[in-house]
Amino acid sequence: MGQQAFFGLDVGTSSTKAVLVRPDGSVLGTRTREHAVERGPGGAVGMDPGIWWEEFRELYAALAAEHGAEVLGIGVSGMGPCAAVADLDDAPIAPAALYGIDHRAREEVARLSEELGEERLLAERDSLLTSQAAGPKLAWFAARHPERFDAGVRLYMPSSWIVRRLTGEYVLDRHSASQCTPLYDAARQEWDPEMAQRIAPGVRLPRLGWSTEVCGTTRERPDLPELRAGIPVIFGSIDAWAEQESVGATGADELFLMYGTTLFLIANSPRRVRHPSMWGTTGTRPGTHNLAGGLATSGALTDWFRSLSGVEDYAELTDDAARVGPGAGGLLALPYFAGERTPLQDPDARGVVAGLTLEHGRGHLYRALLEATAFAVRHNVEVMEDAGASVGTLVCAGGGVRSDLWPRIVSDVTGLRQVVRRNTVGASYGDAFMVAEALGAVERLDDWNPVERVIEPEPLPLYDDLYQDYRRLYEATAEIQHRLSAVQHRKGENA
CATH class of the missing domain: 3.30.420.40 (ATPase, nucleotide binding domain)
Structure with missing residues (x-):
């Protein structure tokens, strides 16, 4: 077995980046895989969720083979909030609707804003409904696939889709959930089941946890023999928040x-x-x-x-x-x-x-x-x-x-x-830091990633x-x- 390292991966809009980070914070290796979004009528911007796991599999295998690293923990993040809807066998019913660049749910945003009231939304959910919110996009899917929702569906984002395949756990971090407006109760920091069933009857919501917490461990995967069982995996988050952690x-x-x-x-x-x-x-x-x-x-x-x-x-x-x-x-x-x-x-x-x-x-x-x-x-x-x-x-x-x-x-x-x-590797580095911190391998980000320069303004x-x-x-x-x-x-x- 080679050097010990923490593995971080982030699914972005135009590429997926993976990194291996040594316990001292130095980068052992990185790899990137580019992809493209699908653009459709009505402002739809989507992506096949299958791409997310396929790119994780390829990047993990490549880095593991290149460096022979002993992976101590795995953290994953991704663009968001996204709305990837799958049936109870985890087969996607359609390409995922991406974050605020996807404008398909304009009618749902307007309707739900009127029904719920902007004052209530801001007071109880901390945000109004916009193209950024995942809730109206879930409603958009429910209106077009009612029979699939009647049979039961799950809601995924890039990080939780990969975590599901790594651990078998159906989970989502609280930060990502808070961008599923109006399904998330900001005061309780939990799902609002009644609101979820009102907007998308039949949706089964994932268990919530904090981004920096371990949610499970890896299982053996025949399609990824380089992945050993028992590696801790954290809940992860949306890319910008993982990148915030990285610095x-x-x-x-x-x-x-x-x-x-x-x-x-x-x-x-x-x-x-x-x-x-x-x-x-x-x-x-x-x-x-x-x-x-x-x-x-x-x-x-x-x-x-x-x-x-x-x-x-x-x-x-x-x-x-x-x-x-x-x-x-x-x-x-x-x-x-x-x-x-x-x-x-x-x-x-x-x-x-x-x-x-x-x-x-x-x-x-x-x-x-x-x-x-x-x-x-x-x-x-x-x-x-x-x-x-x-x-x-x-x-x-x-x-x-x-x-x-x-x-x-x-x-x-x-x-x-x-x-x-x-x-400044980005969100994937933040993912590696969060899992290293969760496992007690590092206490402060400064020990991993010190300040290099400061730009003073010249107004x-x-x-x-x-x-x-x-x-x-x-x-x-x-x-x-x-x-x-x-x-x-x-x-x-x-x-």
Whole structure:
């Protein structure tokens, strides 16, 4: 047997990443498997749950073979909240509905919001119903597959789907459950069975636990001979919260910023915090609560531009944007290329680039897109602070921190210092940390993943002015954006 290690795996929107981490926190090995979502009419964005287990199996086998590691514990996370519905034999009835980028359940969101009342939802569930909530998507499936629900169905997310196959346990962590609005009672931190049967009769809800708790141990799997029986497995969580754990952004005045396919923000609080345009959630650990927000695009936007411009290496675009300097040569963008989540909660918002001239090049455009996401972060932070969250420091992770430019722009726009730790592998690293902590192998994240650098803000009056214009630009163009979105939906339905 080779080196001892903890195994973490995260199922993302565009790829699944696995990591082996030594007991001292150093990375033994990583592997990634790319995949694609399925896009359908009505704003549906889905994925076959079978992909999640298949990629776990392949990545675990590959890393085990490459390093010959003795795996001490397993942690899993995934994009979410998702709604994967399976029958009682765990056969999916359809591709899973993904998180806030999936807009299929608009009618269910509107109907349930009216029936339950927004005041009640905010008071009892800590969030209003939006495209982010898993509850309306479960109702959407129930309306289209009533006979399957009558026979009984289970609700899964990527992490719980894999945990089921590893351990045989049908479980879900409390944080993920708290994003299944309105099925979860935020005060009791338990399911509301009556609400579940009202929304999706026949659904059998999983046992709940904390993300950092062991929920079971592995069983022998003929399709994965490299997996020995008896390895402890934790409940796991949604990717952004696992990534928050990976960099220790759990302090009361810290805000976690995840630069991924979408950009996600998590503020921490010892008490429940609510705002109608944000998501109030239960944390990963007892006694923790969050106010969360998320952009609909960030890495997806930069990848779109890189592909469109025919550039292979992001470093080339980053150098171009750095030479342009603050203000992008007088360009101002709205990053709503896939609608927008918080705080607008506007799935029909669309991207805008204002100020274009024949003198502008790709560096100007790329910088304008980076600055647009920074303005969106500032908008979210302001709303969080208005709701009572305390934000003093940003702690970041994700692919966007590989260079200093994007985090530097965010710090300058928001006026907040930004902490970057040594390992920014992401959620899979957080999964490995959580299971190592659960088994008593590590006490503090600082021992695993120390701070590498701190980005101090250099506030610019130009950014203050552009931020105000950014806010006004949406207000001035929202009606046009919505009309264009309607045209796009009609085109999609006729395709």
